[in-house]
Amino acid sequence: MNVKEYIESGILEAYALGQVSDQERQEVQCLTSIYPELKEELESVQQNLDEYAKAHAQKAPSDLKAKILAQVRETEQLPVMEAVKEKAIDKTQEERLDAGRGQNRNKSLVYWSVAASFLFILGLGLSYWQFNESEKLADQVEEQSLKLEGALEKLEKRENQLAKVDRRLNALTGSDYKRIPLKGTEKFNSSYAEIHWNKDAESVFINVSGLPTPPEGKQYQLWALDGDQPISKGMIESEDAGTIQEMLATAKADAFAITLEKEGGVEKPTLEQMVVLGKVS
């Protein structure tokens, strides 16, 4: 990613001003946690706006502090996490109880006169409406808590993705990683790829941005050549999985190669379908 271009786009300013969509907000939060330059720039923008705010200071009313402190003393703090969900469930139960109570209360009206029986029906109707409303509310609360659960799941997924991104980033920039360019064979001379290999950690990443989309039903397969023994190092997923992909652990290799095979891969590489090849120097 081009950090400078991202900064120039003005998105950090928009973020600090609260002018971004939820998606953009997540994006900024994610990227600033990865790139220190972005974080630094964002902090500088925020600092700037903090100063701007302070320049507009006005004496707050003198009785405000006491009011706030009194209310704070009566207010419980929320626990660090999970609180929102629990609260939502409690509320559902409370509302169901309330709805039940409303119904019973109105039943006593039946002992009254004819005029009162009209009221009874009215009351019943009202109570039914009330019941419906609180059911609706309960549903809403439930729906919200489901959404929240979904959001938490997504968050977890994001965190996993982020960890992956971190590992990939490390593979691309870390000095423990050896870069091995894989050049296109004559038949596939416009293809290329690059291996990032950490021998000690046995981890292999591949940059697949130079591989054209494989034809229908075909998939690229990575091989490590140890002596003249080719060992499969896994299938390369479609570009949706990312241009940097982690492959199977490799401790020893003299060269890496990619062949174009049927989907799911083969046990022995089809040599005439070799796309790229690179020697470990």
Add this chain to the structure above:
Amino acid sequence: MSREELNSIEKRIAQFLAEGNEHAIELLYDHYADALYGVVLRIVRDDDLASDIIQEAFVKIWKNGKRYSKEKGKLFTWCLNITRNRAIDELRSKQRKGEIQNLDSSVNFIDRQHSTNPNIDHVGLREIVDSLDQEKRELIEMAYFGGYTQAEISKKMELPLGTVKTRMRNALKDLKNIFSVG
């Protein structure tokens, strides 16, 4: 107050917040209430409403205090965002009801305002007003106090969205220069 002193106070407040010590709010109030009140007042233009919002915001800050962490940014930034968001929500709901006047420039507003804080030792509003050209000032004010999105600003000012983004960035850059000189 120096930046180091402020940092150490922020640290102490954050510690108190995490421990559930109400002293946190007292310290927060003493250091930040005027700044927050000034911002809110400029957004909602109503003293009583501004007081209510500040009160709600402080209670919210207290309630969520255990969830604040340094990764979320500076404590002041965090408090300011909570407070400003609350004020802008209020402004938006007033706008929906059609109760709001047009956003006029801070200059007029200040002139109507009798008391500004006399003992602030950082850059004052006058410097900002004097150093930023009017177009940039209006742009920042629309976003900051008017709560306008960039798309809304682009529509209102009849400028392409990209232009609004660039100008906003330039305006904030100018602002930064003012602060670093002052």
